[in-house]
Amino acid sequence: MPDSSAVAPQYASIPHRDHTAELGMWVFIATEVLLFGGLILAYFVYRHAFPQGFAEGSRHTEIVIGTANTAVLLTSSFLVAWAIEIFSPATIRIVTWLLIGAACLGLLFIVLKGIEYSKEYDEHLVPGIDFLFAGPLANGVQLFFIFYFIATAIHALHMLIGICLLITLATLCRKAPTTRHHAALHSAALYWHFVDVAWIFLFALIYLPGRSAS
Amino acid sequence: MMSDTNYLTTDFTLRSWFLTTDHKRIAILYFASLIVFFFIGGAAATLIRIELATPQADLVSSDVYNRLFTMHGIIMVWFFLIPSIPNTLGNFIVPLMIGARDLAFPRLNLMSWYIFMLGGCTTLFAIFAGGVDTGWTFYTPFSTLYSNSYVIVAAAGVFIAGFSSILTGLNFIVTIHRLRAPGLTWYRLPLFLWSLYATSVILVLATPVLAITLLLMATERFFGVGIFDPRIGGDPLLFQHLFWFYSHPAVYIMILPGMGVINELISCFSRKQVFGYKFVAWCSLAIAAVGFLVWGHHMFVSGQSLVASLVFSFMSFIVAVPSAIKVFNWTATLHKGSIHFDAPMLYALGFIGLFTVGGLTGLFLACLAYDVHATDTYFVVAHFHYIMVGGMVTAYFGGLHYWWPKITGRLYSEYWARTAAVLIFFGFNLTFFPQFILGAEGMPRRYHVYPPEFQVWNVLSSGGATILAVAYLMPLFYLGYSAFFGKRAPANPWDAPGLEWQTSSPPPEHNFTTQPVVTRDPYQYNEAFQAEPQNA
Amino acid sequence: MWRQWIPFWHPGLSPHSGDVDLLFTGLLIASALVVGLLFFLLTLFCARYRAGNQTDRNHRVKKSWHWEVSWTAASFVCFLGLFAWGASVFFQIYRTQIDEHDVFVVAKQWMWKTQHPGGQAEIDALHIPVKRPIRLVMASQDVIHSFYIPALRLKHDVVPGRYQDLEIEIDKPGHYHLFCAEYCGTDHSGMIGEVVAMEPADFSNWLTQQAPSSPLASEGGQLFRELGCSGCHGGGGTVRAPPLEGVYGKPVPLSDGTTVIADDRYIRDSILMPRSQVVASYQPVMPSFEGKVSEDQLLRLVIYIKSLAGHP
Structure with missing residues (x-):
């Protein structure tokens, strides 16, 4: 693959630059892990304090939408991985379409999430805006939904950033793909997979408690 | 010896400064912003000390007083101490020290300055719009339910500035991993880089937890939901756990770079290799790692379980071991050296003394039974000022003087620099040592009025603060004079072997004209100065 | 007169505070030894090895590891000792007994309200008999406060939403400071009061003299x-x-x-x-x-x- 732009002076070579960029993305992901980690820690503290409230809250989430969203996100991650795998000037049309497909699936995720939010709003389950939940478990349920909205909102924000990245890269490398684009796509893909993994954790924490047979 | 153009003279337009990606210019941008923040925070401290000269409330009302110490804390912690050495000296020196032409991600570096300024301006807006009265710790439920001030805006400022920290840490980690000059192995790195590496690890791993904590706090305050509100089942102590999970490691963010600078100074001015290089190097990482496991020592009297207190107390003693090792190694470095008492060395020696006192009083606080008495008193205030101001700020000034000829290409007045160093040392001790006594006698911190029997020590402290204020203002003048009218500095005024001294002063735009290659260990000093700065 | 200027020299007012003072003295001595040694070495090296001073600089210590290991081990052992000492005193302080005279403390912005079982209520003051352990049950109405009696070297945060127990005992009659040690808002420094320790007979007199109120x-x-x-x-x-x-x-x-x-x-x-x-x-x-x-x-x-x- 050609590389049109000159390497910035601090790099010795193109591979040097690309490996450096990749390391940067890994360090960034470490930061992100701790961001979600702090949130998940808070979740576990309260789930430990209110096991029944959290189970009850979880039963009020839309597991169908949640599961569909998991499938959507996994598929889009697959598309991105595929695009990286076949990235070359010859296959650039397919790569572009794969990236656009992944971005569209990401948008679909956001739309489904929006539908889920509006359902919860209709059911008066939005703490701080419209929350009505009578009964003994109200405290636990409210804490569950606070966590739910903060976690999914932060995740959705990450999704939006990822979608913008994918679309930008799709348009950029459509014309003349270079190693630089490949490296950038590689980092973007790491990020996108991370957002995916974060969702899998959130999915387990949000939708699954209180639904097992026991 | 002057090369034709250097990074300062390549371009003089404003645009060339505000859109620069040169790490050296970004360091200067940070430096200028930090001076402003330092003096804003310092002004607040001055007002606090004047108010505390008498037991009654005479200068300001209690609301104003609370806003003053909150502003002092927030500005000094997040907008001066945390970015101080990493973002100014680190930004400038790291690429030079490892023989690179820039940091790994220059544009990210510039972006981090803009993010920092955005966070800083947001916080300043909160302060000047009416202030914040929660203390820099934002403890709930006071901050979320009871405080009647600009908590969310101030927290947003800190939140934003956090991203700047993360990006800087990320940049350093990647740069130190990937951009070292040929032959510069890990064990040939100057110890300043080991410290900054450890600092960056903390920046990257702890700051996001602060971000999420502040976000939860702001959400609770804005939407009126009870994340930390006990009335609907929330736990105010959870906030403290999350907050200190960041804020205790943040203490090491503040002190580790200072320790790094001291390594450079001690070895340069005793013309010797640092004693026990590998121990000192790994001690930095040990401090960073264990530093994540001690946060609960801020909460011994909060009602956390006794077992937790026991564990946190134990870990706090453990984390003191590597610090002690460093102090012993610095002292041993002097042995059979050839010691020059230039201004940077005076700062370094002052650092060792003050840091030792700060560290030892840290043991008092780690010690469970005594902490019950001393926590939340002036003992704690004195302790962390010994570390943060006596340690970090002294190291910062030492490093600034040491690298000043490299940064500006000018020499400063050695006489004034030494005077300031000595004045800072004495002024500092006079300001803060009485506070240990106040704390031991039981004066709680954050008190606007206090019982009259504490007045003697408070007056001494305020008197010392006057000296300290003058001493901190002095460099502004003689360094300011030097920056424009000082004598030209040679490339290597200290006759130091570090890579940063192998290029001209100030360095050219891309640091090195030819890629340097490293063939030997760091700190291979000649015993005698080849060139004294005075007669360069 | 001069004695009150020496910070930790007020005699212990309770068995525990004596232990804490002893611990403090131990910490001070340990620190003084370390600081003394360090400053001695710093001064010595700075004087003997100052640049230009002709002295023997040969035979520098090259192998450093046994020095490193020894001072690492020495600090570790010292620290371990201090840790164990501090922890054991701490556990004595927080050992709670159940059958004591309870006093209830309600903290709110910015006052301490104390109540005796007989109904006697006080604001910013607490009267107790000497030489008798008193169990305080503390609650906060709003934000976090901290109940602090410097003379007893004792404090405990009062966190809203839960009760905190604290056992206090004073050996000597007198008036002592009561501070709020956790920052609690505007008038934080005004949230101070007085603990009055009285002889048991005086205390029962005091109890009966209070405005009659039902238990x-x-x-x-x-x-x-x-x-x-x-x-x-x-x-x-x-x-x-x-x-x-x-x-x-x-x-x-x-x-x-x-x-x-x-x-x-x-x-x-x-x-x-x-x-x-x-x-x-x-x-x-x-x-x-x-x-x-x-x-x-x-x-x-x-x-x-x-x-x-x-x-x-």
Whole structure:
């Protein structure tokens, strides 16, 4: 693959630059892990304090939408991985379409999430805006939904950033793909997979408690 | 010896400064912003000390007083101490020290300055719009339910500035991993880089937890939901756990770079290799790692379980071991050296003394039974000022003087620099040592009025603060004079072997004209100065 | 006169504070030794090895590891000793006993309200008899406060939403500072008071001289009826609720199979969050009294229920 732009002076070579960029993305992901980690820690503290409230809250989430969203996100991650795998000037049309497909699936995720939010709003389950939940478990349920909205909102924000990245890269490398684009796509893909993994954790924490047979 | 153009003279337009990606210019941008923040925070401290000269409330009302110490804390912690050495000296020196032409991600570096300024301006807006009265710790439920001030805006400022920290840490980690000059192995790195590496690890791993904590706090305050509100089942102590999970490691963010600078100074001015290089190097990482496991020592009297207190107390003693090792190694470095008492060395020696006192009083606080008495008193205030101001700020000034000829290409007045160093040392001790006594006698911190029997020590402290204020203002003048009218500095005024001294002063735009290659260990000093700065 | 300027020299006012002072002295001596050694070496090296001074600089220590290991081990052992000492004193301080004279402390912005079992209430003051352990049960109405008596080297945060126990004992009659040590807002530094330790005889005199007020337990009993608790817990009602006589201090089986001791905390939680820990074989029908009773009223109810402990 050609590389049109000159390497910035601090790099010795193109591979040097690309490996450096990749390391940067890994360090960034470490930061992100701790961001979600702090949130998940808070979740576990309260789930430990209110096991029944959290189970009850979880039963009020839309597991169908949640599961569909998991499938959507996994598929889009697959598309991105595929695009990286076949990235070359010859296959650039397919790569572009794969990236656009992944971005569209990401948008679909956001739309489904929006539908889920509006359902919860209709059911008066939005703490701080419209929350009505009578009964003994109200405290636990409210804490569950606070966590739910903060976690999914932060995740959705990450999704939006990822979608913008994918679309930008799709348009950029459509014309003349270079190693630089490949490296950038590689980092973007790491990020996108991370957002995916974060969702899998959130999915387990949000939708699954209180639904097992026991 | 002057090369034709250097990074300062390549371009003089404003645009060339505000859109620069040169790490050296970004360091200067940070430096200028930090001076402003330092003096804003310092002004607040001055007002606090004047108010505390008498037991009654005479200068300001209690609301104003609370806003003053909150502003002092927030500005000094997040907008001066945390970015101080990493973002100014680190930004400038790291690429030079490892023989690179820039940091790994220059544009990210510039972006981090803009993010920092955005966070800083947001916080300043909160302060000047009416202030914040929660203390820099934002403890709930006071901050979320009871405080009647600009908590969310101030927290947003800190939140934003956090991203700047993360990006800087990320940049350093990647740069130190990937951009070292040929032959510069890990064990040939100057110890300043080991410290900054450890600092960056903390920046990257702890700051996001602060971000999420502040976000939860702001959400609770804005939407009126009870994340930390006990009335609907929330736990105010959870906030403290999350907050200190960041804020205790943040203490090491503040002190580790200072320790790094001291390594450079001690070895340069005793013309010797640092004693026990590998121990000192790994001690930095040990401090960073264990530093994540001690946060609960801020909460011994909060009602956390006794077992937790026991564990946190134990870990706090453990984390003191590597610090002690460093102090012993610095002292041993002097042995059979050839010691020059230039201004940077005076700062370094002052650092060792003050840091030792700060560290030892840290043991008092780690010690469970005594902490019950001393926590939340002036003992704690004195302790962390010994570390943060006596340690970090002294190291910062030492490093600034040491690298000043490299940064500006000018020499400063050695006489004034030494005077300031000595004045800072004495002024500092006079300001803060009485506070240990106040704390031991039981004066709680954050008190606007206090019982009259504490007045003697408070007056001494305020008197010392006057000296300290003058001493901190002095460099502004003689360094300011030097920056424009000082004598030209040679490339290597200290006759130091570090890579940063192998290029001209100030360095050219891309640091090195030819890629340097490293063939030997760091700190291979000649015993005698080849060139004294005075007669360069 | 000069003695009061030496910070830690006030004699211990309680057995514990003596231990803490001894610990402090130990820490001071250890620190002084370290600082002395270090400053001695620094001065010595700086003087002997100053540049230009002709002295022997050959045979520098090259191999450093045995020095490193020895001072690492030395600091570690020292620190371990200090840790163990501090921890053992700490555990003595927080060892709580149950059968003591309870005083209830309610903290709110910006005052301390203390109440004796006989109903005597004080603001920003606390009278106690000397040489007798007193158990303080503390609650906060709003933000976090911290109950701090410097003369006893003792403090404990008062976190809203829970009771905190603290045992205090003063050996010498006198007036002592009471501070709020956790920043709590505008008038934080005004949230100070006085602990007055009195000889037991003076203390009982003082108790009787206070404005006559009914004991907290009987006020609690009155509240118990006013709030309608007696309707169900009284036994005669249509709703079946567990009787409260003799419950205090006893283990209570819960509906989820676990058992708790019915202490102050459990009773408080059961009033505010009645459905979180339901007694086995009862229905979760009790409404929450969150927001309907103040901390003052709560502790009267708790004391009332406690006073029923004697009844079978």
